[in-house]
Amino acid sequence: MSPLVFYLAHATVLGYALVGGVFLAFSDFIMRALSLTSGQGGAEAMQVINREVFRWVFMTLFLGLAAVSLVLVVHAAFWLDGALAMAIAAAGIVYLLGCFAVTVVFNVPMNEALAGMDPTQDATRSYWTGTYLPRWTFWNTVRTIACGLAATLLLFGLTALSRAQPT
Template sequence: MSPFLFYLIHLAVLAYALVGGVFLAFSDFIMRALAATSGHGGAEAMQAINREVFRWVFMTLFLGLAALSLALIVHAAVGPSRPGAMLIGMAGLVYLLGCFGVTIVCNVPMNETLARMDLSQDATRAYWTGTYLPRWTFWNTVRTIACGLSAALLLFGLTTLSRAQPA
């Protein structure tokens, strides 16, 4: 493995963990705090959060990891067969399906629905409490687990590769 790829994978472990940490914060306490607000406060705050998420730091990590994950899968599939390569490829696959895919298929559509809703309507509160909070948080927890698992698989893959390298 080239030194560039070796260090890039180290950075990917950190990036998977950082993105997973953002998702963990939402699943662990942010969504509960938003649910505890009175009236439409939580829905309004989430609308604002969903607009701000497009700032460059988070989106660079999130989208960059999707591209890097695809590269890891390809490298594991077509690269030389080495110990740890399968773990590295699996890390990319878990992120692409469990984080990126879940975001596109599950969380983003709910965010878009919430963004179109009028905060003064009772239907918005019903959607917020009955649909958005439980479903969005469930799928966000899936993303959290996927990021943590991707980081762990990548770390174990690197460890396996390092042990297989001659000293």
């Protein structure tokens, strides 16, 4: 593994863990806290959160990790072999499918639907409690698990690589 990819992979473990930590906070207590507010308050707060998430730190990590994951998959496929290649490629694939794709296919459409709603309307409260909270939180938990699994797989792959290097 080239030194650049080696150090990039180490930083990626941290990135996977950081993004997964954000998702964990939402699945563990933020969504539960928002569900305890009035339907209007929780929906309105989530609308604001969904607008603020586009600030550069989180989005740079989230989108950057998708690109780096693709680099890791390609690198593992062409320049590594055996269990090491499988672990590193699997880490990238897990992030791409379990975090990035889940976000695009499930969470973002729900966020966009909520963004267009008036929090004071009964239809919004109904969507918030009956659809958004349970489904969004479920898919967010999938993203949390995917990030943790991707970090674990990549860490195992890098550990195996380090052990395989002559001293």
